[in-house]
Amino acid sequence: MATHHVIIGGGPVATNALETIREFDDASQITLICDEPPHSRMVLPYWLCGGGPREHAHTSDDADFQRLNVNARIGVRVNRVDPTANSLELSDGSSLEFDNLLIATGSSPLKLPIPGADLPGVQTLWTLADTENLLKATDGSDQPRVLMIGAGFIGFIMLNAMHKRGWQLAVVERESHVLPRMLDADAASLVERWLGLKGVDVHCNTAVQSITQAGDGAKVVELSDGTKLQADMVIVATGIQPNLDLVQGSGIDMDEGILVNDRMQTNFGHVYAGGDVAQGSVLFSDRPAIQAIQPTAVDHGRVAGANMAGHETHYPGSLSMNILDVCGLQNASFGNWSDPNAKTTTISNAAGNVYRKLLWTGDEITGALFIGEANDLGMLTDVGMVKGIMQTRTPLGSWKGYLTENPFDIRRPYIASKVPQKLVKTTLLGRPAKMRQFQFGGTQPTAHVSAAHGVYVGTKVQG
Numbered sequence: 411m412a413t414h415h416v417i418i419g420g421g422p423v424a425t426n427a428l429e430t431i432r433e434f435d436d437a438s439q440i441t442l443i444c445d446e447p448p449h450s451r452m453v454l455p456y457w458l459c460g461g462g463p464r465e466h467a468h469t470s471d472d473a474d475f476q477r478l479n480v481n482a483r484i485g486v487r488v489n490r491v492d493p494t495a496n497s498l499e500l501s502d503g504s505s506l507e508f509d510n511l512l513i514a515t516g517s518s519p520l521k522l523p524i525p526g527a528d529l530p531g532v533q534t535l536w537t538l539a540d541t542e543n544l545l546k547a548t549d550g551s552d553q554p555r556v557l558m559i560g561a562g563f564i565g566f567i568m569l570n571a572m573h574k575r576g577w578q579l580a581v582v583e584r585e586s587h588v589l590p591r592m593l594d595a596d597a598a599s600l601v602e603r604w605l606g607l608k609g610v611d612v613h614c615n616t617a618v619q620s621i622t623q624a625g626d627g628a629k630v631v632e633l634s635d636g637t638k639l640q641a642d643m644v645i646v647a648t649g650i651q652p653n654l655d656l657v658q659g660s661g662i663d664m665d666e667g668i669l670v671n672d673r674m675q676t677n678f679g680h681v682y683a684g685g686d687v688a689q690g691s692v693l694f695s696d697r698p699a700i701q702a703i704q705p706t707a708v709d710h711g712r713v714a715g716a717n718m719a720g721h722e723t724h725y726p727g728s729l730s731m732n733i734l735d736v737c738g739l740q741n742a743s744f745g746n747w748s749d750p751n752a753k754t755t756t757i758s759n760a761a762g763n764v765y766r767k768l769l770w771t772g773d774e775i776t777g778a779l780f781i782g783e784a785n786d787l788g789m790l791t792d793v794g795m796v797k798g799i800m801q802t803r804t805p806l807g808s809w810k811g812y813l814t815e816n817p818f819d820i821r822r823p824y825i826a827s828k829v830p831q832k833l834v835k836t837t838l839l840g841r842p843a844k845m846r847q848f849q850f851g852g853t854q855p856t857a858h859v860s861a862a863h864g865v866y867v868g869t870k871v872q873g
């Protein structure tokens with residue numbers, strides 16, 4: 411009998427896992443179960459800002475599943491996992507047996523426990539349905555007023571998309587500065603100043619206490635410092651939690667997420683987990699952590715898929731990284747950027763919107779922060795090179811002293827320490843990844859490549 415692999419989810423973990431299984435094995439049976447159409451959440455901001463149609467977020471369709479010989483059960487939820495009986499309980503009342511299982515259920519936005527959080531016009535911005543809802547609610551309005559509660563990484567990705575549409579934006583963050591889990595206070599002050607220049611109204615150090623509806627339908631948002639703000643739509647972006655309901659009481663080990671080893675296996679060897687729902691190894695830390703970012707999800711999916719197909723693969727751990735465009739100001743943070751024990755090299759030019767901080771453990775870069783304007787192409791390549799140095803865990807030896815004196819010249823230590831040669835040889839599965847074959851139904855992007863980026867990546871600038 412052919413092995414039966416079952417995958418729960420339809421995000422990047424699931425997509426990469428099933429394609430990887432098929433790279434190694436044509437004969438097995440694969441079933442994918444997802445309550446949403448398979449898609450990439452990372453593409454939602456492009457849809458929101460008008461940069462492409464909804465279809466561009468989709469990552470598979472019936473033809474693709476047929477090509478990969480996958481039995482896709484879309485619109486169905488898994489209610490319960492039994493790893494001992496190798497069976498699942500599904501929302502349509504049926505059950506399903508598996509040989510190998512991958513739990514790739516992702517995460518969901520936290521609810522806001524305050525009065526008014528369930529009013530119409532107050533919503534999260536995480537799913538296809540959320541994005542569609544916001545677009546419908548603002549349709550026909552030239553400059554809707556949108557207030558975002560929470561100034562974190564994902565919230566700001568969507569804020570940037572709304573800024574591109576020219577909407578009137580306000581942000582409330584209960585911590586002392588924006589992007590508190592991505593930037594230190596000095597870096598965040600540059601971002602806050604920039605947002606002010608771009609017309610975004612920022613309120614930090616204050617919490618939303620209630621939301622009420624005025625006679626004209628506007629939402630009145632009351633803050634703990636007494637301020638009252640008005641908005642047409644309120645977006646709740648106060649954090650996420652892994653989707654663990656289906657494994658509660660199953661015997662699968664969990665901490666903050668499902669605990670996995672370096673093959674993405676849980677404490678049941680035939681049950682795997684990956685992505686936002688999994689707590690696995692991370693670079694520069696002994697403690698497993700959830701890294702709710704796309705690159706980790708892709709890696710987890712490929713490693714899980716390879717192991718499920720019998721191709722033993724070990725994951726070195728993911729690099730914590732957030733790279734973000736805030737209304738034209740580029741921000742990047744890597745690794746242990748807030749490590750109080752690390753030695754630091756910092757350069758700051760607030761007037762020029764430049765901030766750069768390298769964190770050292772011995773002669774290794776174990777954390778980094780970057781801020782610069784979108785046309786600062788040197789900064790963008792430096793971000794890539796520091797990421798490469800960190801991902802390959804290259805000790806910089808005497809180049810540490812050089813970089814401390816010349817933090818804008820990353821290229822020399824990068825080349826001299828042979829990081830490119832290491833990166834070229836680095837593959838997750840011991841061979842180059844295959845290109846995905848899924849096409850977006852023939853649709854074309856409508857966003858134009860900017861002149862600066864066109865020159866840089868050698869892409870022809872349109873119009």
Ligand SMILES: Cc1cc2nc3c(=O)[nH]c(=O)nc-3n(C[C@H](O)[C@H](O)[C@H](O)COP(=O)(O)OP(=O)(O)OC[C@H]3O[C@@H](n4cnc5c(N)ncnc54)[C@H](O)[C@@H]3O)c2cc1C
Binds near residue numbers: 537
């Ligand atoms: C708007 C937005 C923008 C983002 N942009 C970036 C970015 O620029 N860079 C970056 O690194 N990361 C970004 N992220 C984060 C990134 O999208 C996630 O880390 C990634 O999607 C996680 O992948 P996953 O496969 O673990 O889960 P998901 O992509 O969330 O997929 C899980 C799927 O499983 C389904 N599911 C859950 N429970 C069940 C169940 N019981 N039964 C059946 N189906 C179930 C869910 O509905 C969902 O469709 C963004 C996220 C959002 C929301």
